[in-house]
Structure formats: structure tokens, C-alpha cells
Amino acid sequence: MKPFLSIEKLTQRFPDGQGGQLTVFEDATFGVEKGEFVVILGHSGCGKSTIMNILAGLADPTSGVVVMDGQEVRGPSLDRGVVFQNYSLLPWLSTLKNVTFGVAARHPEWTKAQVTEHAVKYLGMVGLEGDVIHRKPSQLSGGMRQRVSIARAFANHPKLLLLDEPFGALDALTRGTIQDELLKIWGGTEQTVFMITHDIDEAILLADRILLMTNGPFARVAESVEITIPRPRSRTEIVEHPNYYAIRNHLVQFLGRRSKELAGQQTGTGETNRPETVRIDKAVPTDDPEDRRPTLRAVTN
Ligand SMILES: Nc1ncnc2c1ncn2[C@@H]1O[C@H](COP(=O)(O)OP(=O)(O)O)[C@@H](O)[C@H]1O
Numbered sequence: 001m002k003p004f005l006s007i008e009k010l011t012q013r014f015p016d017g018q019g020g021q022l023t024v025f026e027d028a029t030f031g032v033e034k035g036e037f038v039v040i041l042g043h044s045g046c047g048k049s050t051i052m053n054i055l056a057g058l059a060d061p062t063s064g065v066v067v068m069d070g071q072e073v074r075g076p077s078l079d080r081g082v083v084f085q086n087y088s089l090l091p092w093l094s095t096l097k098n099v100t101f102g103v104a105a106r107h108p109e110w111t112k113a114q115v116t117e118h119a120v121k122y123l124g125m126v127g128l129e130g131d132v133i134h135r136k137p138s139q140l141s142g143g144m145r146q147r148v149s150i151a152r153a154f155a156n157h158p159k160l161l162l163l164d165e166p167f168g169a170l171d172a173l174t175r176g177t178i179q180d181e182l183l184k185i186w187g188g189t190e191q192t193v194f195m196i197t198h199d200i201d202e203a204i205l206l207a208d209r210i211l212l213m214t215n216g217p218f219a220r221v222a223e224s225v226e227i228t229i230p231r232p233r234s235r236t237e238i239v240e241h242p243n244y245y246a247i248r249n250h251l252v253q254f255l256g257r258r259s260k261e262l263a264g265q266q267t268g269t270g271e272t273n274r275p276e277t278v279r280i281d282k283a284v285p286t287d288d289p290e291d292r293r294p295t296l297r298a299v300t301n
């Protein structure tokens with residue numbers, strides 16, 4: 001059976017501006033299960049936003065398909081909520097109206113009071129309450145605006161939430177608070193989340209699985225790293241887990257070295273480029289009592 005979200009042989013080429021072609025990625029193939037929190041990690045320019053825009057239905061790939069819940073993705077839909085780095089709020093509407101706007105479109109049968117109540121609830125979940133919800137986006141701080149865009153996306157109950165570096169512009173403290181809120185809301189709704197970041201610690205804190213992308217052109221989703229740290233996770237406790245540094249080192253190694261070594265390797269058209277599954281679990285005891293090194297098991301599926 002197909003996974004909830006199935007990315008099948010996705011290829012994206014752009015004109016390179018010099019009469020030739022830039023192949024961002026080729027035949028990328030991977031899946032995301034329902035309720036999973038998947039983070040994609042890779043250097044700037046490897047094609048993360050391009051993948052996200054295709055998943056959102058905002059751009060068409062050169063070839064390949066995306067299937068969500070048995071249906072091919074064509075054009076944007078309220079079933080897929082998107083949060084960008086630059087918030088993309090409607091500046092002429094109040095904070096509250098930025099949220100009710102989509103809710104009313106999603107639930108035409110609801111009364112105005114029901115729509116407002118629902119929006120207020122989601123704004124409350126991200127810590128926006130009282131007079132502040134009647135302010136325009138220009139009267140809010142960057143962190144508050146980002147909370148509005150997260151509340152807006154979640155309030156629509158999309159089947160899939162797409163987050164493109166949503167916390168990139170925030171200071172560390174605000175970022176931490178919003179990460180916690182995101183985890184709380186996600187935990188309570190069983191939505192599927194696909195998120196882009198270049199922050200390794202953010203990725204480990206949030207993800208069930210991290211997809212590692214090599215540098216472009218001809219970028220590949222080379223690995224799918226399972227985050228073998230139980231939930232609920234808190235940023236202060238996960239660093240004490242025996243798997244934390246083993247996973248972190250693996251990710252640092254990949255971004256620092258292997259993303260470049262593996263870059264630009266064309267695997268030949270027609271092949272299906274699937275990521276290798278990597279599971280790092282130090283908690284699993286080995287037969288040899290002398291051997292307490294991390295077990296690194298890589299399997300190809
Ligand atoms: N519309 C476009 N036309 C031409 N090139 C593009 C377009 N969009 C993205 N690119 C190129 O595709 C590559 C991947 O871009 P992007 O997906 O934004 O990377 P990332 O989000 O990983 O930083 C970059 O080299 C970028 O310049």
C-alpha cells in the first residue's frame with residue numbers, strides 16, 4: 001500500500017539562464033506516513049523549497065507525481081496548509097481575520113460566531129489572546145506574526161502541514177517557545193507535518209524522521225534517519241538521551257562532509273532515487289559486553 005504522502009520519481013529542471021538546464025533533483029522518491037513528523041535537512045540551494053512548493057501544489061514538477069491520500073496533488077488545496085518563513089499574512093486584515101478567513105472558507109456551514117470561536121481557540125494555543133488579536137500584522141512582532149501564520153494553518157485542519165523554515169527569522173527564545181507549541185498542537189491533532197529547516201537541533205527535537213539532502217545540482221534525498229528518542233521530548237532532556245549525540249554527529253557529518261561528497265552524482269535517468277534508512281540506537285545492547293559503541297544499521301528499502 002502507498003504511504004499517505006507518496007513522492008514518486010520527482011524531477012525538477014529549470015533554465016539555467018545561459019541557454020542550458022539546471023537539474024535541481026531527479027527521480028526523487030520517498031513517502032511520508034499519516035501522522036508522521038518528517039523534517040528535511042540540507043544546505044541552501046539544494047531544492048528543499050522547490051520540493052515544498054510542489055507538495056503544496058504551488059508549482060508543477062518537470063516530471064513525476066505527488067499523491068496524497070490516494071489523490072494526485074494538482075494545485076493548492078485547503079487540505080495542505082503552508083507556513084513560509086515570511087509569514088505571508090494579509091496586511092489589511094486583523095490578526096483574527098487572518099485566521100477566520102480560511103476557517104470560513106473551509107466551513108461555509110458554520111455561523112460567524114462559530115468561526116470566530118474556532119479562530120480564537122487556535123490563536124490562544126499559540127499564546128495570542130486579548131486585544132492583540134484585533135491588531136494588524138504590521139502592529140505585531142516577528143514572533144507574533146509567525147504564531148499567527150501557524151495558528152492560521154492549524155485552524156484549517158489540513159491533512160498535511162507544510163512548513164518551510166518557519167522559524168528562521170525568529171530569535172532563539174521565541175523559536176524555542178514556538179517549537180514547543182508546534183509539538184503540542186501536532187501531538188493533539190495527529191496531523192502529518194513536513195518541515196524544512198537547516199537547524200540540526202530543531203530537526204532532532206521535532207522529527208520522527210529526518211530526510212538528508214545532498215547538495216545540488218542533481219541533489220538527492222540520500223538518507224532517512226530515524227530519531228530514536230522517545231516522546232514527549234523537551235530540549236533540556238533529549239540531550240541526556242544516549243542516542244542524542246550519536247544522531248547529532250551523524251547529521252553534522254552528513255551536512256559537513258557527505259552532502260558535498262555525494263553532490264552532483266547523477267544516477268542516470270529512469271532510476272528511482274530512494275533514501276537509505278538509517279537507524280542509530282545506542283540503547284540496544286550488543287552480544288559483546290566489550291562493545292558499547294553505537295550500533296549503526298543502514299538498510300535500503
Ligand atoms: N523558478 C526558478 N527558476 C530557476 N531556478 C530556480 C527557480 N526556483 C529555484 N531555482 C533554483 O533551484 C535550486 C534550488 O532552490 P530552492 O528549492 O529554493 O533551494 P533551498 O530551498 O534548498 O534553499 C537553486 O539553485 C535555485 O536557484
Ligand SMILES: [Mg+2]
Pocket residue numbers: 048049050
Ligand atoms: Mg528554501
